[in-house]
Each structure stands twice: as C-alpha cells, then as structure tokens.
Amino acid sequence: MEQIDEPRLESDLEYRVDYLTRFLGFCPDDIESIHDSAELLGPLVPTLVDAVYDKLFSYSATKRHFVPRQSGYEGSVPEDINSLELDHEMIEFRKQHLGRYLMALVTRPYDSKLMTYLDMVGKIHTPIVGSKQLDVPLIQMNALLGFVSGATLDTILAMGLDRETEARTIRAFNKLFWIQNDLISRHYQPESSK
Numbered sequence: 001m002e003q004i005d006e007p008r009l010e011s012d013l014e015y016r017v018d019y020l021t022r023f024l025g026f027c028p029d030d031i032e033s034i035h036d037s038a039e040l041l042g043p044l045v046p047t048l049v050d051a052v053y054d055k056l057f058s059y060s061a062t063k064r065h066f067v068p069r070q071s072g073y074e075g076s077v078p079e080d081i082n083s084l085e086l087d088h089e090m091i092e093f094r095k096q097h098l099g100r101y102l103m104a105l106v107t108r109p110y111d112s113k114l115m116t117y118l119d120m121v122g123k124i125h126t127p128i129v130g131s132k133q134l135d136v137p138l139i140q141m142n143a144l145l146g147f148v149s150g151a152t153l154d155t156i157l158a159m160g161l162d163r164e165t166e167a168r169t170i171r172a173f174n175k176l177f178w179i180q181n182d183l184i185s186r187h188y189q190p191e192s193s194k
Helices: 006-011 013-024 028-036 038-056 060-066 089-107 112-123 138-157 163-188
Strands: none
Touching (some): 028 038, 028 163, 038 089, 060 089, 060 138
C-alpha cells in the first residue's frame, strides 16, 4: 500500500495531480487519445462553445454570473440580467476564453504549466483570483463542467470514429474532466480543511 501525504495533497499542486492521474489511471495513452482528437474536435469548438453558452443563458442561476465585469474585460457591461444577450461583447470575450480552454485540452502538452492552468480555472471563478464581484457557487461550476463534459462526449460520439478509438477517447476525456472537477472543487473548500 502506497502512503499518501494527505496534507501535501492540499498544498502541492504537482503532488495532487500526480496522485489523481495515478489513481484514475490517466496515462500517456489517454493524453495521446485526447491529442489525436484535436483534428476532428478542434473545428467543432465554436459550436460546442455556443451550446455551452445557450445552456448557461437558459438559467438565471448561471446567467447572472455574466452581468458583473469579467476579469480582464475592459468594455461595457450589461445593466442587468435581462439586458444581457448572447451577442454582448463581454459574452464574446468569455466565449473566446472557453474556446481557448477547450483547444488547450486537445493541443497543449500535459505538463505542470497545463495543470497550473487547469487549477486556475477553479480559482478564477472565485473572488480568490478572479474579479472580486465574481463568486460562482460550486453547484454552478459542477453543472457547467458536467454539461461541458457531456457535450464533449456527445461530440466525440458523433465524429464517426472506429469503436476502439471512440471508447479510448471517451475514457480519456472522462478521466480528464474528473481531474478538472477536482481542480475546481478544491478552491471551494474552507481554508480550515486545507
């Protein structure tokens, strides 16, 4: 039985990711499957991003988080949730971020820089690092990641891959989204539990 330094899991991102990847069996073959999907999945990213934002705008609990100024955005902000439309320049700004995130998953090396980036995805949705006005509850982050995961897997299923490649790619993305889920959820724990 391997001994795990549990306090270190909370303080050392590399140690945490190493533990998660080994526990889940997220291996170089999974990374290769994800990278191999880039050619087919990459061109579908804009459609996937639009589907995500359509979903986010269909619930007040998720749409309301796009009213405050987003970190890094300098343009005009909407007056309220009812005046915010999908074609608002701030939403276009946010869509670009999501598109870059999805492309990073299928193109970037799975190294410490990418894991730091995936960890930052959790942080930026809290006042810890992102906009002080932005505090997205964990339930909304879980709903978002669950939807992104499902939409990504549906897209993979529609790509016409042979059965073995399809299954391998779905398993790889499933493991990846569980790692991402952990790297989001960890930023919602009370400091006293870390």
